[in-house]
Amino acid sequence: MFRHQTDPTRLRVLSLDLDDTLWDVAPVIEGAEQALRAWLGRHCPRVTARYSPHGLRSLRDQINREHPDRAHDLSWMRVRTLELALEGCGYPSALAGDAFEVFLAARNRVALHADVLPALDALQRRYTLVALTNGNADLARVGLERYFDHYLCARGVGAAKPDPRMFHAVTEATGHAPETVLHIGDDPVRDVVGAARAGMLTAWVNRRGAPWPVDHPPPDTRISELLTLSDWLLRAASPGR
Ligand SMILES: [Mg+2]
Known part of the structure; x- marks a missing residue:
């Protein structure tokens, strides 16, 4: 299963990416942006009149460029965009909070891949x-x-993958050494390269x-669905069962 000789009984922690690992994120973001636009159209129509979806995205890109120190904070970026658009159209910027809540509610209506719940259910018993x-x-x-x-x-x-601070946060939070951690994610650089540099094992969800x-360097293992990995890990960790 793994590229190198790996002793799975040493693994203690599985860290998992969310977007595009447990669900497809593009349709979710699209739906959330539509829900936000519908809300803006109802409550702040001057914003939708002035900004096309593309126009709002350009405003966000501009804020992104002006605040590289906040590039890891997507929520801040979206709220700040809304504040500026609202202010520019003569609405109170405080409405940005209500608008962002509409986005967030839709952003969390995800369709889990079919393997996610059974795999997590099995893995959480051991890891x-x-x-x-x-x-x-x-x-x-x-x-x-x-x-x-x-x-x-x-x-x-305060940083985004593949920044090592993200992976150090895993070892800090769990109290386990990086070599006992398997990081599982879809992004070759943010997930696999980042985790490998931090000394973790890596599974690329492809x-x-x-x-x-x-x-x-390629991942330690690549999987097309999580159950393959959970079956292998649990079998390897409990030989004879
Ligand atoms: Mg991802």
């Missing part, structure tokens, strides 16, 4: 599970809170069977 995300999904709202021991997000850590796309 400490950590959610490690650059995004702003909320475990309670997506219904996964009970499976995870820790939730670590770029906003809370649901579409793509070739390894970057000029970096």
